Amino acid sequence: MATVTITVNGKKRSATVEDRTLLVSFLRENAGLTGTHVGCDTSQCGACVVHVDGKAVKACTMLAAQADGSEVVTIEGLAQSGELHPVQAAFHEHHGLQCGFCTPGMIMAATDMINRYGAKLDEATIRRELDGNICRCTGYHNIVKAIKAAADAMAGTAQAAE
């Protein structure tokens, strides 16, 4: 057993778990944050994507013990003061979801790619960057539109702030 302490969405969470516990299990079962989904459980679908120390990773392919001492952001950590994060708002506006199962991973992947590319993010790059996220409803078109709109909106906000 290992005592694991992870800062999840700004709040420290400690639990004594088996060494083989996956990060996604820690988040769902110990931290009670069930927004991070387990889809394929074979590292392919991306429904479990969270940010660990600022980088998008698959929480089903990392041990909780590996994340001990790290900062993790999950889908529950994006909205601030009851207001949707710009990427969440764009998915809402552009109907970037059908059944919604892949959505948390899509949004965490989208925020990660916007962090890296900013306003330079174009459609081809978005599609390539979504290699690790699968939508079983195949609703990619609106997901891509939502990500592009969010990237543009966030770049606009950044410019206005300067």
Added chain:
Amino acid sequence: MYETNYHRPKTVADAAALLAKSDEAKLLAGGQTLIPTMKQRLAAPSDVIDLRHIDDLKGITETGGGGVRIGAAVTHAEVAGSETVRRLIPALASLAGEIGDPHVRHMGTIGGSIANNDPAADYPGALVGLNATVTTNKRELSADDFFTGLFETALEPDEIVTAVTFPAPEKAAYAKYPNPASRYSMTGVFAAKLADGSVRVAVTGAGEDGVFRVAEMEQALSSNWSPDAVAGVKVSSGDMLSDIHGSADYRANLVTVMAKRAVAAAG
């Protein structure tokens, strides 16, 4: 996943000591192969030794001779985004940027990839194609000597890859035909003209024994660096992988196609 014991050493020596203590221990680098394998119960290490917190395994540095030294725990995303790698060996940066998907690239490491030596992995092509040197906690090995077969390397049971050093080539490119689902290489060809004028053509993803060189293509390119020089060179399908994704004949044909594309891309 079967039970295991997690360890987080701070030095290579501590990791080696932990590794030597148990016959059933495994090194955990980025974990993008090991953890899925453990989840499928195809691996059941008694201990996993996490290498991500060892400072000596980190960092990308320019070597005196104009090459690049990459620490074993450097991630694919770090190699793809490195200004140093992009300037000196752009083909290596773009290869790293095509491995798996963005989330896998944030975790997966060069040391883990080459120590696993998956026949469909990309890095073995770059190491052999560029005549790279693998440094371990015990010795230095040429890439040609390091990769010995399907999921097999020259590493001793208690040996740990610490870095890989690549010489900067005169020109090089990697052309990959990815499996559309897994992004693993169905066939990838790394073609390079090294600084001393020698030519290397390394193929990954296709061979039954993992990465291999194509001497006939290397000779043809030495006298005439052009896609036409390799267009007529066919490799035998006898030693090719054959699976639901592609037959041996299909992969053998892809070797020639990807070699042409790599040479054309290198310019």
